[in-house]
Amino acid sequence: MIPPPRVDESTVVLGIETSCDETAASIVMGGTDVLSSVVSSQIDAHAKFGGVVPEIASRAHLELIRPVINEALDTAGVDPERIDAVAVTIGPGLIGALLVGVAVAKATAFALDRPLVAVNHLEAHLYAALLDDPNLEFPAVVLLVSGGNTLLLSMDAPGSYHLLGATIDDAAGEAFDKIARFLNIGYPGGPAIDRAARRGNPRSVDFPRAMLHDGYDFSFSGLKTAVMNHVRKNSDVASDDVAASFEAAVVDVLATKLMRAARDTGARSVVLGGGVAANTLLRSEVDRLARAEGFRVALPSRAMCTDNAAMIAAAGWYRLRDHGPSGLEIGAVPNLALVADTVRTNRAAPGRDHR
Amino acid sequence: MKILAIDTATEQVSVAIGDAMRIDAAFCVASERRHVEALVPAVSMLLGNLGMTVHDLSAIAVDVGPGLFTGMRVGLATAQTLADLAEIPVVGIDSLGIVAHGAHAASPLDVDDADIVLPVLDARRSQVYWSMFRNNFSSTNPLEEVRRPRVGDVAELLEDIMDRGQRALVVGTGASRYAEQLATCAETTRMGMRSGLEVFAFDPNVPQATTLLRLAASRVESGAIGDGIEPLYLRPPDAEINWVTR
Numbered sequence: 360m361i362p363p364p365r366v367d368e369s370t371v372v373l374g375i376e377t378s379c380d381e382t383a384a385s386i387v388m389g390g391t392d393v394l395s396s397v398v399s400s401q402i403d404a405h406a407k408f409g410g411v412v413p414e415i416a417s418r419a420h421l422e423l424i425r426p427v428i429n430e431a432l433d434t435a436g437v438d439p440e441r442i443d444a445v446a447v448t449i450g451p452g453l454i455g456a457l458l459v460g461v462a463v464a465k466a467t468a469f470a471l472d473r474p475l476v477a478v479n480h481l482e483a484h485l486y487a488a489l490l491d492d493p494n495l496e497f498p499a500v501v502l503l504v505s506g507g508n509t510l511l512l513s514m515d516a517p518g519s520y521h522l523l524g525a526t527i528d529d530a531a532g533e534a535f536d537k538i539a540r541f542l543n544i545g546y547p548g549g550p551a552i553d554r555a556a557r558r559g560n561p562r563s564v565d566f567p568r569a570m571l572h573d574g575y576d577f578s579f580s581g582l583k584t585a586v587m588n589h590v591r592k593n594s595d596v597a598s599d600d601v602a603a604s605f606e607a608a609v610v611d612v613l614a615t616k617l618m619r620a621a622r623d624t625g626a627r628s629v630v631l632g633g634g635v636a637a638n639t640l641l642r643s644e645v646d647r648l649a650r651a652e653g654f655r656v657a658l659p660s661r662a663m664c665t666d667n668a669a670m671i672a673a674a675g676w677y678r679l680r681d682h683g684p685s686g687l688e689i690g691a692v693p694n695l696a697l698v699a700d701t702v703r704t705n706r707a708a709p710g711r712d713h714r
Numbered sequence: 715m716k717i718l719a720i721d722t723a724t725e726q727v728s729v730a731i732g733d734a735m736r737i738d739a740a741f742c743v744a745s746e747r748r749h750v751e752a753l754v755p756a757v758s759m760l761l762g763n764l765g766m767t768v769h770d771l772s773a774i775a776v777d778v779g780p781g782l783f784t785g786m787r788v789g790l791a792t793a794q795t796l797a798d799l800a801e802i803p804v805v806g807i808d809s810l811g812i813v814a815h816g817a818h819a820a821s822p823l824d825v826d827d828a829d830i831v832l833p834v835l836d837a838r839r840s841q842v843y844w845s846m847f848r849n850n851f852s853s854t855n856p857l858e859e860v861r862r863p864r865v866g867d868v869a870e871l872l873e874d875i876m877d878r879g880q881r882a883l884v885v886g887t888g889a890s891r892y893a894e895q896l897a898t899c900a901e902t903t904r905m906g907m908r909s910g911l912e913v914f915a916f917d918p919n920v921p922q923a924t925t926l927l928r929l930a931a932s933r934v935e936s937g938a939i940g941d942g943i944e945p946l947y948l949r950p951p952d953a954e955i956n957w958v959t960r
């Protein structure tokens with residue numbers, strides 16, 4: 360039996376992340392000090408399919424995981440024996456991809472006789488802001504936007520958060536990918552839309568802003584349809600202008616709801632996370648609006664917004680400190696929810712439920 | 715010289731510890747899709763019962779497939795990581811060789827009737843994985859691989875058998891699954907080899923890791939460890955697109 364570990368600022372955690380198409384490993388000390396963060400992206404392997412092919416991703420993870428972990432150890436100047444705990448993403452994500460990371464993490468924890476910590480990938484995204492800004496002031500509101508999720512949360516402290524709203528159909532990143540594919544402007548969709556939008560006119564088409572003044576939930580499927588209909592009816596329209604107008608509509612909704620949640624919950628900080636938080640317009644709009652109203656703003660670096668293992672190691676450090684280690688019998692959980700005990704509290708908008 | 719053998723490339727999670735002379739401990743559970751859950755606890759339990767740690771091992775053996783992709787990857791990732799951290803070699807053995815030698819060990823009399831032994835595993839989608847061994851009728855090297863693992867439909871497998879024109883014994887999950895087709899074909903073969911093909915439905919629940927351990931032990935003893943392990947997929951990745959985006 361492994362005794363309850365001492366978890367402090369000298370505790371070194373190896374983080375492992377293989378939930379989608381990034382093979383990542385990181386060494387983080389004390390929950391905040393990133394000694395190394397290595398991310399090997401498989402974008403090229405999936406580009407011709409316009410989306411992540413699970414079996415290709417799983418095979419690539421198996422090939423890449425050892426070199427990636429070894430590079431993380433080398434860069435950090437850390438021997439395996441110096442690792443105090445192993446943190447790994449167990450979900451949500453692609454089952455075959457998750458299994459590679461979980462298997463390696465379990466074997467590492469077992470061989471080194473160190474605690475294993477199961478980490479929720481979405482929860483880990485919430486720690487990315489803390490890694491870049493350890494003095495983040497709570498309470499905070501967090502907008503977590505990625506290919507699979509659009510979540511608005513209030514966060515009282517690390518490990519304590521409440522769900523305010525979520526998308527009722529497509530995730531924001533999913534909409535970016537679908538529109539980028541529809542406009543045929545590149546893969547992955549997020550960066551492709553970002554680039555095209557910088558060249559286009561965001562006011563050329565007035566796309567709908569669904570549920571803009573209505574609760575904290577989001578809906579992007581109507582916008583997606585509107586963009587497609589507009590392009591089909593106006594074959595001569597410049598795709599840069601469509602991309603810019605589409606992006607403006609998404610960012611308008613995201614930023615408006617985030618700011619309203621910040622006001623309603625009495626937050627001190629406004630935080631972005633997830634792959635879509637790397638979007639140029641979203642970052643500048645949130646920064647501008649939040650500063651104007653006197654909130655502290657935490658915009659994690661782009662490297663921390665997209666999938667990485669430093670956030671896994673950081674989340675693992677807090678989880679180990681507050682909840683202790685996980686058992687060696689754990690498995691991967693592809694549809695893992697944010698947290699089982701998350702209470703959906705529309706605190707500032709009682710009685711409003713859009714489902 | 716103790717070896718840890720790990721087989722998760724099939725429906726079972728099978729683990730064994732021992733050497734060329736004997737199996738010291740073995741564990742097997744038909745766990746379907748729960749390979750990752752069961753594997754490390756099983757290794758921990760066996761080592762614990764023997765009063766050993768991974769640092770007391772001299773090599774790790776693993777089934778590299780062909781088989782269930784996800785299970786196979788769990789086995790490879792686990793074996794490689796344990797071997798790296800214990801600083802010992804890892805030996806890869808293909809699943810078909812394990813099945814052929816397992817059948818020989820379980821029922822040498824049946825095997826003795828055959829000139830060639832074909833391990834056949836169900837590859838789903840109406841396909842099978844198979845390889846081919848010549849029966850040397852010797853105790854030192856009873857089965858010798860004459861055809862490397864491949865994948866194809868049952869008709870291709872049958873052609874392969876008929877081309878050899880020898881008494882063949884077919885073993886493994888694919889043999890059970892396609893027993894009727896194999897038997898029918900055996901009776902209607904143009905070569906009139908009514909008795910040329912026998913189907914021996916090898917019980918897939920025989921713990922595979924014990925056979926794997928014996929095969930790996932003889933490799934380690936003869937110094938033929940090879941340099942590293944590679945998964946044996948035999949099939950390109952399923953490009954069926956799951957629109958997962960980032």
Ligand SMILES: [Zn+2]
Nearest residue numbers: 480505634666
């Ligand atoms: Zn993510």
